[in-house]
Amino acid sequence: MAERKPEMTKKGKVVLASGTFDLLHLGHVKYLEEAKKAGGKSAELIVIVAKDRTVEKRKGRKPVMPEEQRRALVESLKVVDRAILGYEAFDMSQVIDEIKPDVIAVGYDQDKIEEKVRKTVAEKGLGIQVIKVQKFRKTELNSSLKIKKKVTELYKG
Amino acid sequence: MAERKPEMTKKGKVVLASGTFDLLHLGHVKYLEEAKKAGGKSAELIVIVAKDRTVEKRKGRKPVMPEEQRRALVESLKVVDRAILGYEAFDMSQVIDEIKPDVIAVGYDQDKIEEKVRKTVAEKGLGIQVIKVQKFRKTELNSSLKIKKKVTELYKG
Numbered sequence: 511m512a513e514r515k516p517e518m519t520k521k522g523k524v525v526l527a528s529g530t531f532d533l534l535h536l537g538h539v540k541y542l543e544e545a546k547k548a549g550g551k552s553a554e555l556i557v558i559v560a561k562d563r564t565v566e567k568r569k570g571r572k573p574v575m576p577e578e579q580r581r582a583l584v585e586s587l588k589v590v591d592r593a594i595l596g597y598e599a600f601d602m603s604q605v606i607d608e609i610k611p612d613v614i615a616v617g618y619d620q621d622k623i624e625e626k627v628r629k630t631v632a633e634k635g636l637g638i639q640v641i642k643v644q645k646f647r648k649t650e651l652n653s654s655l656k657i658k659k660k661v662t663e664l665y666k667g
Numbered sequence: 668m669a670e671r672k673p674e675m676t677k678k679g680k681v682v683l684a685s686g687t688f689d690l691l692h693l694g695h696v697k698y699l700e701e702a703k704k705a706g707g708k709s710a711e712l713i714v715i716v717a718k719d720r721t722v723e724k725r726k727g728r729k730p731v732m733p734e735e736q737r738r739a740l741v742e743s744l745k746v747v748d749r750a751i752l753g754y755e756a757f758d759m760s761q762v763i764d765e766i767k768p769d770v771i772a773v774g775y776d777q778d779k780i781e782e783k784v785r786k787t788v789a790e791k792g793l794g795i796q797v798i799k800v801q802k803f804r805k806t807e808l809n810s811s812l813k814i815k816k817k818v819t820e821l822y823k824g
Contacts, residue, residue, distance in 0.1 A: 533690055533814070533818075534691050534740065535736065535740065536736045536739055536740055536743075539739075539740065539743045574814060575692065575814070579693045582693055582696075583691065583692065583693055583696065586693075586696045586744055586745055586746065587743055587744060587745065588743055588744065588745050657731060657732070658818050660731050661690075661731050661818040661819060662818060662819050
């Protein structure tokens, strides 16, 4: 009787997510969990954490937490397999070439990144799936900006 | 030849850690990692997250993040096996009776909790090991208070 070997070597899909993750909150975790789910069973989740300089250029302000601490904190989450700092200019083409993701998950508030990702994926002619994760609505404090505002309210003066 | 069975059923030590974990940072993760290490191989780490009312009573101010979000975020860390909300009055005796820890790890800034824990453990006559985890010094932003101050500085006005 022929026995079917279990496909032990079959690797899961590689999912790529990205963000600043300044003042980590449950909304971040939910985004990452949804991203990983999109890769199906035994997916591997790699997260690109934006460098301080990239954030400063994009938002005009440095993050509260320094980049290496943001990266290490993201990597300490159960859902994350690996977290790496982004490139200075967030070069999507370079990220795709190096990580070779099967799926790229963008957050609800990452419209500019989504545009860039879809453009690069189309240009490269790769079969990369791009998915958009919806906002986690169960909570009020689901954005770093809201948290910063609340901290400022509570601690000003 | 007698073969020695591997002790598959031998469970690791249960380590108990506690805190508020408002605005989660790398110092929290390092404290939890050190706490778990104190339980040796295959230790299980259970974390008591302080309720909003407990924090308010103790510090005169509610935390920025609501209790259930703080709990869920702590439980989403790789190092944590289970995170549960504390009792209203942080009744150490009740916690010990329910969790039955082998080790209780207190943080560098938890002098009052340490005192309470040591007193309760002595009273109960239990062989619970109490350890104090040192402050994580590699980083500047290793306390929630410092983070709040930096946020306020950056966002005031």
